Amino acid sequence: MKHALTALSLALVLPLAACGGDDTGGDATGAASGGGELTVLAASSLTDVFDELAGPFEEEHDADVTFSFGSSTDLAEQAADGAPGDVLATADEASMGIAEDAGVAGDVQAFATNVLTIVVPKGNPAGIESLDDLDGATWVRCADEVPCGKVALAVLDDNGVTAEPASLEEDVRSTLDKVVSGEADAGLVYATDAVAAADEVDAIEIPGADAELTSYYAAALEQAGDADLAADWVAWTTSDEGRSILRDAGFGTP
Incomplete structure (x- = not known):
């Protein structure tokens, strides 16, 4: 059964990080690794689709997948510091670069866009009705240092928008929650978040937003307890079936 962890709870167990473990066989092409447990550290915008991806993966591999969703930057820094985790999935290349520079990220694969x-x-x-209407409205976006904040700044700059947000949120899900709860008149989030919350929000397309495309990256971590199972998850996100699930959730293919 899948369990979702917060980035905070992951940080609290940081001292317990351990490297290595016994591999159980299998390969990176999606073949079953023979059971086990997998912890995936993933950008919060992947929450719903990774839950969807986990079902068939768990069945095929006789494995239990646990997620820790949060800011890509925070999770990458935790992974770089040796926090427990088998796979890292980020919403930008810069965050994955933190793990790569620390020598804890394996082969990096681009697997989706937003x-x-x-x-x-x-x-x-x-x-x-448009970005221009944010002036005078109560609106929110992600903080500058996280991927969804960086792309928001770029899109706003591209459109000459200088309106200031009412608050800066720690990740895209926190931003979405402010809108769903009615605390904000509007929020800047990924298109896939709008799809996931379609019963509670309306989405307004931003013309030209695809000029600031967000790309997602995944890699098995050096501290993975089962390197083969971790590699299998990365391969699963780029498989035909995995990409079909991602497309249904609104993600593009890199």
């Missing part, structure tokens, strides 16, 4: 969009509470009570 674009920024505006979300508003269902029914759009504030009448937001």
Whole structure:
């Protein structure tokens, strides 16, 4: 059964990090590794689709997949410091680079893309129709240092928007939650987050947003307890079936 962990809980167990472990066989092409447990550290924008990906992967590999979702930057820094984890999946290349520079990331694979969009509470009570309407509205985005914040800054700059957000959130899911709860008139999130929350928000496309495309990267970690199982997960995200699940969730193919 899958379990979701917060980035905070992962940080709390950082001193327990261990490297290595007995491999159980298998290869990186999706063949079953013969059971085991897998911990995937993943960008919060992957929450729903990774839950979808886990089901068939667990069945095929007789394995239990656990996730820790959060800011790509935070998770990459924790992995670089040796935090427990088998796979790292980030929403930008720079965050994955933190793990690579620390020597803990294996072969890095690009597996999906995403674009920024505006979300508003269902029914759009504030009448937001474009980025220009953010001026004077209560709106939110991700903090500057995390991937969704970096791309938001780029999109806003591309469109000459200078309106200031009411708050800067730690990750894209926190941003989405402010809109879903009605605390914000609008938020800048990924298109896939709008798909996941379609019953609670309306999405407004940003023309030209694909000029600031977000790319996702995955790699098995040096401290993986089962290197083969970790490699299998990375391969699963780029397999035909894995990419089909990603497309259904609104992700693009790199």
